[in-house]
Structures are given as structure tokens and as C-alpha cells.
Amino acid sequence: MTTVPDHSLLARLDTQPRVRDFISRAVASGRASHAYLFLGAPGSGKLDAAWALAQALLCERAGEDGDASSTLAGAACGSCDACVRVARHTHPDVHLLAPESATGYLINQTRELLEDVALAPIRARGKVYIIDRAEQLRANTANALLKTLEEPPAGVTFILLGTSTEVILPTIVSRCQCVPFRTVSPVRAAEAVERATGTSPERCRMAVSVAGSPARAIEFLKNAERQEARRQMVRAIDSLRHADEADVLLIAKDLMVAINAPLAEVKSTQQAILEQNADYLSRGAMKQLEDRNKRELSARERSGIMEALASARSLLRDVLMRLQGVPAPAMNGDVEDIIDRLCSAATVTGATAALDAVASAERCIARNVTPQLAIEVMLFDIRKALTCP
Numbered sequence: 001m002t003t004v005p006d007h008s009l010l011a012r013l014d015t016q017p018r019v020r021d022f023i024s025r026a027v028a029s030g031r032a033s034h035a036y037l038f039l040g041a042p043g044s045g046k047l048d049a050a051w052a053l054a055q056a057l058l059c060e061r062a063g064e065d066g067d068a069s070s071t072l073a074g075a076a077c078g079s080c081d082a083c084v085r086v087a088r089h090t091h092p093d094v095h096l097l098a099p100e101s102a103t104g105y106l107i108n109q110t111r112e113l114l115e116d117v118a119l120a121p122i123r124a125r126g127k128v129y130i131i132d133r134a135e136q137l138r139a140n141t142a143n144a145l146l147k148t149l150e151e152p153p154a155g156v157t158f159i160l161l162g163t164s165t166e167v168i169l170p171t172i173v174s175r176c177q178c179v180p181f182r183t184v185s186p187v188r189a190a191e192a193v194e195r196a197t198g199t200s201p202e203r204c205r206m207a208v209s210v211a212g213s214p215a216r217a218i219e220f221l222k223n224a225e226r227q228e229a230r231r232q233m234v235r236a237i238d239s240l241r242h243a244d245e246a247d248v249l250l251i252a253k254d255l256m257v258a259i260n261a262p263l264a265e266v267k268s269t270q271q272a273i274l275e276q277n278a279d280y281l282s283r284g285a286m287k288q289l290e291d292r293n294k295r296e297l298s299a300r301e302r303s304g305i306m307e308a309l310a311s312a313r314s315l316l317r318d319v320l321m322r323l324q325g326v327p328a329p330a331m332n333g334d335v336e337d338i339i340d341r342l343c344s345a346a347t348v349t350g351a352t353a354a355l356d357a358v359a360s361a362e363r364c365i366a367r368n369v370t371p372q373l374a375i376e377v378m379l380f381d382i383r384k385a386l387t388c389p
């Protein structure tokens with residue numbers, strides 16, 4: 001038996017076997033629905049599953065005989081151009097949408113989405129729209145979407161993600177096939193990452209606490225730039241006690257450079273696609289592609305920042321646990337020395353206040369506050385919390 005190739009996402013849904021089987025059956029039977037609603041708690045891997053389904057739908061070798069590279073029926077080959085692009089989140093026909101305002105999706109966003117749906121795919125035979133936090137589709141923005149959701153153009157698949165049907169508009173729920181996800185504990189998630197990567201349990205625990213779900217943790221462990229951003233965040237928090245105001249601003253600036261480093265690949269892919277299409281797309285379509293690229297880039301920037309904030313929270317939670325005498329192993333076992341140093345200077349109240357500063361930065365980013373400003377404010381607040389008893 002050959003091993004599953006690196007880029008096959010379906011195989012990684014180790015903690016959601018039912019969802020994995022459901023997706024592979026749906027794709028293998030050729031009767032995939034045109035609108036899914038993935039339902040589950042944060043960290044249950046809904047977004048991972050959405051990318052896996054997108055890959056299975058767009059794989060160039062899907063349905064070809066003689067491809068024994070995967071043991072799952074309906075699974076993507078994991079090695080064709082489409083598979084690799086989906087795995088890297090750079091496929092131009094897979095769109096990830098998130099609410100662009102604190103109150104939810106904007107009317108403009110739905111309008112642009114509908115315009116985009118009407119365009120032909122750029123590379124693949126179909127298009128996939130992943131709509132995160134479907135509960136934030138309010139009546140005024142969702143109504144325009146309902147007809148398309150019910151009857152999208154051929155080849156278009158919607159995957160909506162939400163926590164529960166109770167908080168999502170019934171008119172949306174009724175138009176989608178609902179797929180429930182089970183809740184996954186961090187311990188089980190780390191075990192799944194360990195099985196998939198062979199990395200030490202200590203590093204797997206850290207990766208899950210930073211990246212949030214098993215599949216994202218696996219990607220994180222393969223991405224040197226994302227790991228470097230996390231290392232810089234940890235080092236930044238460690239150095240705050242001896243930092244003056246100018247130092248803090250400098251630390252924030254360096255952090256932003258590290259957090260944004262993975263965007264270079266996205267930018268160059270976007271540029272290449274624009275150039276490939278410049279000859280035969282109309283000016284209007286080019287403009288739309290450019291607008292979409294911009295939005296995608298800012299969404300990717302936001303997710304990089306959120307991951308950096310998750311690194312900060314994970315470290316500070318270790319500090320708090322240790323100060324409270326909780327005997328659990330640290331999530332950040334690779335930086336025990338830093339945890340010890342932070343504990344020696346901080347109090348339970350201080351560590352709690354530092355965690356509040358991270359939560360507040362997350363809220364700011366969700367409200368579209370400039371990332372650098374949010375990080376600066378957070379670092380000043382953490383410095384204060386960790387040094388003043």
C-alpha cells in the first residue's frame with residue numbers, strides 16, 4: 001500500500017472520522033450537495049474539513065482509475081496542481097469569506113460574492129465558497145444570498161461554517177445539508193497531530209494550542225515562518241519586563257514583520273494568477289480579481305495575527321496555571337525556562353490581566369483596528385500586568 005501523499009487534506013480529518021467518511025462518500029458518489037452547513041464548536045476542525053472537501057471537489061484526478069495513492073474513496077489525489085494549491089490556500093477558485101465588520105457580514109460583501117459566483121472558474125471545473133461564521137449572516141445581508149444558495153450555477157459549492165443551527169437564520173439552515181462535528185479535546189487533537197507527523201507530544205501540544213485544530217497544527221509544524229512568528233511572540237513577552245516604551249514599539253514592529261512573512265507567498269501567487277489572466281479577462285473581471293486578492297490578503301493577515309495572539313495566550317495560560325499550582329504539563333514545554341522566568345516576576349492577578357490584554361487585542365482585530373496598533377497596546381498592557389503586582 002502506498003502512503004497518503006503530503007497534500008491530501010481528507011486523510012488529516014483524523015479526529016472527525018464520520019465527517020471524513022461523509023465527505024469521501026459524497027464526492028465518490030458524484031452526488032455532492034451544492035450547499036453544506038458544517039456545525040460544531042470552535043476547534044472541532046470545520047474549516048479543515050471545508051478545505052478538504054474543496055480539495056476533493058476540485059482535484060484534477062478525481063474519478064481517474066488506477067490512482068491508488070489514497071485509501072479513501074472520493075479523496076483528492078493530494079498531488080495534482082489543484083490539490084497542492086488548495087492545500088496551500090492559494091487556489092483562485094476556492095474563496096474563504098469572513099465577516100468584515102464587528103456586526104457581521106456587510107451588504108457589500110454579499111453583493112460582491114454574488115457577482116463572483118456568476119463568473120466562470122479561473123482554473124478548476126468548479127468553484128467553492130467557504131463562508132465562515134454563518135451566524136453572522138443577518139437577514140438584510142442573507143436574503144440576497146438565499147436564491148443562489150438554493151440554486152447556485154453549475155459547479156458552484158457553498159460550505160457554510162457555524163456553531164449551531166439555533167444561531168443561524170432558519171432560511172439558511174433549510175437550504176443547506178447540515179453536517180455535525182463532534183467536539184475534540186486538545187489532548188485528542190494533539191494525539192492526532194502526533195500520529196500524522198511523528199513529532200514529539202510536547203511540540204504537538206504546543207502546535208494545537210497555537211493553531212487551534214489538528215489540521216492547522218500539522219500545517220503550522222511544516223511552516224517555518226509561522227513557527228518563527230510564534231517564537232518571536234514568546235520572546236517578546238519574555239523581554240517586556242526589561243523593555244522601555246521605545247523598546248516595546250520596536251518589539252511590536254519586529255513582530256508584525258514576522259507575522260506577515262508568510263504573506264509573501266500569497267502575494268506572489270496572486271500576482272502570477274493576475275499575469276496569467278491579464279490577456280483574456282475583461283477589465284471588469286480583472287478589477288474584481290484584484291479586489292478579491294486584496295480581501296484575501298487582509299483575511300490572511302488577520303489569521304496570522306490571530307495565530308500570534310493565540311501563541312501569546314497559550315504562553316500566558318501556562319504561566320497562570322503554574323502560578324496557581326496546576327500540575328498539568330505546559331502547552332509550551334519547549335520554553336520552560338521562559339515560563340519559569342515569567343512566573344518568578346508575576347502574580348496570579350497579573351497573569352490574568354495579561355490574558356485579558358490578549359483577549360482585548362483579539363476583539364480589536366475583529367473590529368478591524370490596525371493590527372500593529374492592537375499589538376502595541378497589548379504589549380504595553382502585558383508589560384504592566386506582568387511587572388506590577
Ligand SMILES: [Zn+2]
Binds near residue numbers: 059062078079083
Ligand atoms: Zn488532486
